[in-house]
Amino acid sequence: MNCMSSRYTLKPVRVVCNIVIGNDKKLIEVKPLLYLRERPQPLNFFMIWIPRIDEIPLSIADFDEGRLRFLYKVKGDGTMALTKHCKDMIIGIKGPLGKGIGIKPAPNTRWLVVAGGIGIAPIPYLIRTYKNYGINVDLLWGVKTADEIFNIYEFFPDTKGSKTIIVTEDCRYENGYCGTVIDVLKHIEPKNYDGVIAVGPKGMLKAICLELHKLNPYIGLETLVKCGMGICGSCYVKALDKLLCTDGPVFRCSEVLEHLKASDTNC
Numbered sequence: 001m002n003c004m005s006s007r008y009t010l011k012p013v014r015v016v017c018n019i020v021i022g023n024d025k026k027l028i029e030v031k032p033l034l035y036l037r038e039r040p041q042p043l044n045f046f047m048i049w050i051p052r053i054d055e056i057p058l059s060i061a062d063f064d065e066g067r068l069r070f071l072y073k074v075k076g077d078g079t080m081a082l083t084k085h086c087k088d089m090i091i092g093i094k095g096p097l098g099k100g101i102g103i104k105p106a107p108n109t110r111w112l113v114v115a116g117g118i119g120i121a122p123i124p125y126l127i128r129t130y131k132n133y134g135i136n137v138d139l140l141w142g143v144k145t146a147d148e149i150f151n152i153y154e155f156f157p158d159t160k161g162s163k164t165i166i167v168t169e170d171c172r173y174e175n176g177y178c179g180t181v182i183d184v185l186k187h188i189e190p191k192n193y194d195g196v197i198a199v200g201p202k203g204m205l206k207a208i209c210l211e212l213h214k215l216n217p218y219i220g221l222e223t224l225v226k227c228g229m230g231i232c233g234s235c236y237v238k239a240l241d242k243l244l245c246t247d248g249p250v251f252r253c254s255e256v257l258e259h260l261k262a263s264d265t266n267c
């Protein structure tokens with residue numbers, strides 16, 4: 001079996017821990033029982049098989065010495081069932097899936113990463129990987145309410161060294177800004193960055209693409225993903241004529257702006 005086929009094979013993993021971080025998020029760490037052949041790239045995702053319930057896509061939040069970590073927010077049956085999985089229980093994973101970020105910026109360049117809400121999920125692994133390449137990363141993380149915030153450096157120590165700017169819509173986080181990430185972009189001179197990567201709700205992504213169109217940011221998109229391997233067509237993005245699960249989830253603003261404009265920005 002080669003590497004390409006093994007990414008689509010369901011692999012059993014043992015839960016190491018599954019803890020609450022922030023008010024509405026959990027962090028699950030798993031250890032594969034079989035050797036994981038392919039090292040994930042930032043913004044790759046995995047299909048997480050929750051026995052007898054469902055299979056759901058989650059982005060890789062961190063990877064080290066064969067251990068994988070996923071950061072998730074409870075939305076429905078699948079994510080709720082995942083919260084019930086504790087130490088030593090077995091679930092399954094397929095991946096790494098998708099193309100991930102697909103670029104390796106030059107050392108000593110400076111990148112701005114913008115996350116909205118649970119869009120923070122893939123960011124720790126992105127920062128960690130880019131730090132290892134010698135790239136400087138500043139994180140701008142926007143949330144609706146201050147209780148969504150967790151200390152990224154505490155749970156992901158390898159992100160230390162990056163600068164984090166937090167912005168809340170309820171204005172209840174005193175060490176951050178008040179408003180949205182778009183309000184903050186006006187203060188931080190995005191043109192001083194060599195590139196921008198954004199992950200979050202469609203409304204935020206659309207606003208970033210419009211505000212920073214000269215930089216043509218990289219955007220982590222979400223659609224409905226069912227098989228994760230290019231078979232079922234449920235992740236088809238009509239405006240791009242592409243499948244998110246095999247061609248994405250990262251696209252340039254110039255490719256996705258029409259799709260973002262056409263979409264319901266509340267989801």
Ligand SMILES: Cc1cc2nc3c(=O)[nH]c(=O)nc-3n(C[C@H](O)[C@H](O)[C@H](O)COP(=O)(O)OP(=O)(O)OC[C@H]3O[C@@H](n4cnc5c(N)ncnc54)[C@H](O)[C@@H]3O)c2cc1C
Pocket residue numbers: 045054056057058059060070071072073074075076077078079080118121122221222223224225249267
């Ligand atoms: C490539 C990719 C990577 C993702 N990475 C993460 C991650 O790291 N952490 C995380 O918390 N979530 C992530 N998601 C979203 C996550 O997959 C969904 O929240 C999850 O599948 C919901 O499953 P559920 O059974 O709990 O809820 P369901 O009962 O399936 O749905 C509950 C509600 O959530 C909405 N929903 C379901 N799937 C999605 C989706 N893909 N996008 C937007 N809304 C959705 C439904 O419309 C419904 O309103 C990712 C999605 C994709 C496509």
Ligand code: FES
Pocket residue numbers: 224225226227228229230231232233234235236243244245246
């Ligand atoms: S999720 Fe099935 S083709 Fe993409």
